[in-house]
Amino acid sequence: MNQSIKPGDNPDLTEERLSGTFDTNSMAAVIYGSDKLAQRRREISEAVSRIPELQDSKPCPFMTREEKILEGSRKSAILNRLLPGLIDLDSFEETVFIHQEVIGIEGHPLALHESLFIPPIATQGTDEQQKKWLGRAQRREIIGCYAQTELGHGSNLRALETTATFDISSQEFILNSPTITSLKWWPGALGKSANWSIVIANLIVHDKNHGPHPFMVQLRDEKSHEPLPGITVGDIGPKMAFNGADNGFLGFENYRIPRENMLMRHSKVTPDGGYIRPPHAKIGYSGMVRVRSRMAAEQGLFLAHALTIAVRYSAIRRQGYLEDRSREVKVLDYQTQQHRLFPSIARAYAFIFCGFETIRLYDQLLIDVQNGNTSGMADLHALTSGLKSVVTHQTGEGIEQARMACGGHGYSMASYISEIYGVAIGGCTYEGENMVMLLQLARYLVKSIEMIQNGKSKNLGPMVAYLAANESEIDLNLGPNEYLKVFQYAARSQAWRATEKFQKLRNSGMSKEQAWNQASVELTRASRLHTRLYIMSTFINHVGSVVDQKIKKVLIDLLNVHITYEVMDIGIYVQGLLSSDQMDLIRNQLYVSLETIRPNAVSLVDSFQISDMQLRSVLGRRDGNVYENLFKWAKSCPLNDKDVLESVTKYLKPMMDKSKL
Numbered sequence: 001m002n003q004s005i006k007p008g009d010n011p012d013l014t015e016e017r018l019s020g021t022f023d024t025n026s027m028a029a030v031i032y033g034s035d036k037l038a039q040r041r042r043e044i045s046e047a048v049s050r051i052p053e054l055q056d057s058k059p060c061p062f063m064t065r066e067e068k069i070l071e072g073s074r075k076s077a078i079l080n081r082l083l084p085g086l087i088d089l090d091s092f093e094e095t096v097f098i099h100q101e102v103i104g105i106e107g108h109p110l111a112l113h114e115s116l117f118i119p120p121i122a123t124q125g126t127d128e129q130q131k132k133w134l135g136r137a138q139r140r141e142i143i144g145c146y147a148q149t150e151l152g153h154g155s156n157l158r159a160l161e162t163t164a165t166f167d168i169s170s171q172e173f174i175l176n177s178p179t180i181t182s183l184k185w186w187p188g189a190l191g192k193s194a195n196w197s198i199v200i201a202n203l204i205v206h207d208k209n210h211g212p213h214p215f216m217v218q219l220r221d222e223k224s225h226e227p228l229p230g231i232t233v234g235d236i237g238p239k240m241a242f243n244g245a246d247n248g249f250l251g252f253e254n255y256r257i258p259r260e261n262m263l264m265r266h267s268k269v270t271p272d273g274g275y276i277r278p279p280h281a282k283i284g285y286s287g288m289v290r291v292r293s294r295m296a297a298e299q300g301l302f303l304a305h306a307l308t309i310a311v312r313y314s315a316i317r318r319q320g321y322l323e324d325r326s327r328e329v330k331v332l333d334y335q336t337q338q339h340r341l342f343p344s345i346a347r348a349y350a351f352i353f354c355g356f357e358t359i360r361l362y363d364q365l366l367i368d369v370q371n372g373n374t375s376g377m378a379d380l381h382a383l384t385s386g387l388k389s390v391v392t393h394q395t396g397e398g399i400e401q402a403r404m405a406c407g408g409h410g411y412s413m414a415s416y417i418s419e420i421y422g423v424a425i426g427g428c429t430y431e432g433e434n435m436v437m438l439l440q441l442a443r444y445l446v447k448s449i450e451m452i453q454n455g456k457s458k459n460l461g462p463m464v465a466y467l468a469a470n471e472s473e474i475d476l477n478l479g480p481n482e483y484l485k486v487f488q489y490a491a492r493s494q495a496w497r498a499t500e501k502f503q504k505l506r507n508s509g510m511s512k513e514q515a516w517n518q519a520s521v522e523l524t525r526a527s528r529l530h531t532r533l534y535i536m537s538t539f540i541n542h543v544g545s546v547v548d549q550k551i552k553k554v555l556i557d558l559l560n561v562h563i564t565y566e567v568m569d570i571g572i573y574v575q576g577l578l579s580s581d582q583m584d585l586i587r588n589q590l591y592v593s594l595e596t597i598r599p600n601a602v603s604l605v606d607s608f609q610i611s612d613m614q615l616r617s618v619l620g621r622r623d624g625n626v627y628e629n630l631f632k633w634a635k636s637c638p639l640n641d642k643d644v645l646e647s648v649t650k651y652l653k654p655m656m657d658k659s660k661l
């Protein structure tokens with residue numbers, strides 16, 4: 001049964017929920033990985049809803065930027081006091097979840113503290129460094145951020161300009177921002193809130209530049225919160241979204257920190273100026289891999305937010321007629337609306353399933369690396385580079401479709417979809433611009449194909465083994481595994497096409513860099529197809545492992561939406577494999593699968609169990625009572641505090657009076 005049904009709900013939404021064929025709590029358990037984890041989310045939402053001081057003081061769209069930052073800080077401080085009674089303090093998931101529930105998605109002063117400041121200390125700090133800072137950070141005696149990007153440099157880490165020069169005589173590093181382009185620019189919470197930061201700077205010892213390394217740097221006085229001498233710091237101004245966070249700039253002028261402030265678990269500088277290399281050259285990049293490995297699930301949830309709003313609203317919004325002219329139909333009954341929304345529901349599920357898998361892979365890698373085994377780093381870097389790029393892009397597309405599916409009201413901030421969109425698409429840029437990261441995965445694909453060309457196919461990892469296969473015919477009797485083969489064909493032929501283009505250019509005498517650039521559009525296409533194949537195969541495997549038969553049945557229906565939509569979407573890449581009859585068959589299977597999933601659409605989004613507090617959307621309310629609440633929301637807009645505004649008395653009225661003469 002659908003657990004969201006309550007008395008007083010909009011009857012159209014109740015009708016939808018009654019037509020669902022499965023238990024939404026059981027589905028939530030599959031989405032979040034276990035009944036216990038899903039149950040914890042419900043308990044935390046429930047507990048938060050009973051604490052008056054944690055409620056929004058007014059709707060976010062009516063707040064100025066300053067009010068958003070103040071509100072985020074107010075709630076962060078209250079949460080810090082209440083957290084021990086509300087969540088398991090050792091659980092990163094519960095910490096992120098409660099902040100999102102209480103403060104929302106627009107960012108807050110501690111948004112980066114948990115995800116980018118504490119993890120590098122925990123994974124790249126020595127035992128002594130952890131003892132010194134981890135407890136303080138966890139108790140929030142200090143607030144931290146992650147300062148890597150510079151005004152002139154983001155994607156290309158090797159071009160960072162900030163320097164940390166070792167001074168043997170004082171046993172200190174001297175930090176400098178030598179140029180305007182070397183100012184740190186963008187770090188979340190840096191602008192006004194953080195007093196410490198992980199700073200990525202070029203390590204210079206005995207005039208030799210050892211490249212970017214992480215340093216623990218105090219920025220502000222712990223008593224006065226004033227910037228320390230040698231530090232220039234401030235906020236970079238309003239952004240497209242995420243304005244509850246104070247992204248900042250930072251400059252150093254001969255700013256000294258003790259030698260012990262370089263995070264030295266992997267690379268080390270000894271007191272006499274010796275440099276000890278890390279076990280893997282890119283181990284310092286692992287904080288980024290950690291965040292990327294979490295982005296698929298995060299983004300899947302952003303998409304889930306937008307779809308919860310659009311699907312619920314589509315079930316109460318009546319517009320136009322089908323057969324019965326006496327009553328307008330729910331817009332959810334239109335095939336175009338279903339085609340707009342249901343493939344995105346499938347993607348949201350797929351992204352979340354993939355996301356929990358990559359989080360698990362990262363956690364395993366972390367254990368391996370701590371035990372000295374870095375062999376899995378390249379694989380996970382390639383996988384998460386592609387995944388973050390594809391998932392953020394498709395999430396953005398899906399959210400925008402969800403907005404349009406809500407018609408005019410989707411454009412109002414009352415829907416909250418524009419904010420969700422603005423926050424989600426930030427992910428196309430942060431943690432590595434998407435094209436740049438697709439090209440990282442492409443390096444891996446090209447290397448894999450070169451292994452095949454050199455007769456070393458048996459050395460290929462399981463994720464790229466399909467590159468060596470030779471599928472040229474597909475059975476018309478299409479099931480998920482045949483769709484997978486179709487996708488493998490597309491990904492394989494594009495990877496070979498791109499690699500061969502690169503190699504041909506090389507053989508024509510072009511430099512490696514120029515040849516790479518000339519082949520790069522084809523290379524990014526190969527990376528996207530490879531990643532979409534991974535998403536599809538993870539989805540198929542996940543559904544295969546579900547035990548509850550009612551849940552499995554609806555997930556198979558959703559998987560059918562996914563595989564048919566995805567194959568139609570890449571039609572151009574499978575022209576050599578599928579006949580036009582086969583394409584027609586798939587197209588029809590997609591339309592059938594949209595109809596099949598229709599009765600479960602509302603229950604599928606209800607299963608994300610995103611509370612009204614977290615959703616912050618008038619259109620997406622659980623009870624479906626949209627119109628009366630839209631009217632209330634509009635009336636509460638500060639512009640309506642007065643009937644006659646100063647804009648009228650001061651300018652418009654005199655203008656009209658003058659025109660009358």
Ligand SMILES: CCCCCCCCCC/C=C\C/C=C/C(=O)SCCNC(=O)CCNC(=O)[C@H](O)C(C)(C)COP(=O)(O)OP(=O)(O)OC[C@H]1O[C@@H](n2cnc3c(N)ncnc32)[C@H](O)[C@@H]1OP(=O)(O)O
Pocket residue numbers: 096100111115116146148149154155156157158188282285286288289297298299301302377378381429430431432433436440443444
């Ligand atoms: C609903 C839930 C809501 C939760 C809300 C949470 C909200 C949180 C909001 C947070 C918001 C924003 C936070 C944002 C933070 C940031 O953006 S921090 C800054 C991030 N910056 C980047 O990502 C920069 C991207 N650039 C890079 O990573 C590197 O420059 C790049 C990898 C592109 C290239 O590095 P180079 O050193 O030049 O290396 P290259 O020559 O290209 O490659 C050499 C070789 O090394 C391999 N390699 C590269 N990286 C790795 C790695 N990490 N691990 C393993 N191997 C790696 C690469 O593949 C090459 O291998 P090859 O064999 O030679 O091909």
Ligand SMILES: Cc1cc2nc3c(=O)[nH]c(=O)nc-3n(C[C@H](O)[C@H](O)[C@H](O)COP(=O)(O)OP(=O)(O)OC[C@H]3O[C@@H](n4cnc5c(N)ncnc54)[C@H](O)[C@@H]3O)c2cc1C
Pocket residue numbers: 112116146147148149152153154155156185186187188242247426429430431432433434435436439
């Ligand atoms: C919301 C948000 C939060 C952020 N938070 C943080 C933070 O907390 N800490 C932090 O350090 N940083 C943060 N950043 C910065 C972020 O990591 C960078 O913006 C990101 O890495 C992209 O770098 P860039 O801005 O230099 O883009 P650029 O590299 O300048 O990209 C511009 C264009 O150039 C293209 N391009 C660049 N290089 C190549 C290439 N080699 N091949 C082909 N095309 C290329 C890109 O594809 C893109 O189209 C944040 C950014 C945002 C938007």
